[in-house]
Amino acid sequence: MFSKTDTPAAPAASAAPRAPNPTNAGKSVLASDLRITGEITSTGAVEVFGEVDGNLSARSLIIGGEGSVKGGISAETIEVKGALDGRVSTQSFTLRATAKVEADVTYTSLVIESGAQIEGRFTRPKS
Template sequence: MASKNSSTFSVLGSDLAITGNIKASADLHIDGNVEGDIACTSLVQGETSKVIGAVEAESARLAGTVEGSISARELVILKSAKITGDVFYDALTIEQGAQVEGRFAHRDPKKNAPSAGNPIPEGKAKPELQLAN
């Protein structure tokens, strides 16, 4: 029996182009193009997808293009990903071959985590990365 709190899964296919912000309490899979900010519980981005805007999620698995800042508790950047923007994370995995133009900053759980729209204070970026093959 499914509980009331069971999560749903939404898919935006490769034939979709959306202009506007997306806010979802569900898990989201995007293969199309989005021009706007995305806030969701879990984001999976396909290789052909392009997002122009900030991404905020509990967990994100990115394989396409993102032009904007990213804030996620658990972030996986796959080798096909092309990221342009600052990255805020609690746990980070980057596959060899991924392209990232921006700064990385570990979110401080003791303070309010910076939102994807806030810049990283100077000297706070951490170069430590976990690379996956």
């Protein structure tokens, strides 16, 4: 039924190790019970449902309804449903009706839903 072979079996073909691909980065979710003080950097998407006190850099950022970020933010796209206080640099900035924002914002595209509370300076770079 079973027999021992004298020649070792050929190892299974292994895939070549892949280098990390920053354009294929995953999504990081910071839960509502999480409070972070410091700098966060990601090549992918970040969703904040807790509190972040510090600078945040990502490809895209969503601040959930119960989430808050206080600090500098740099991302290609930002959607705010919760609280934001700081400096923002983005291409696409969306403020949902539940957003509370106190920030100096540099943006290319801007969407503000009725009900969003905003205070600060909004600047669109000249093309």
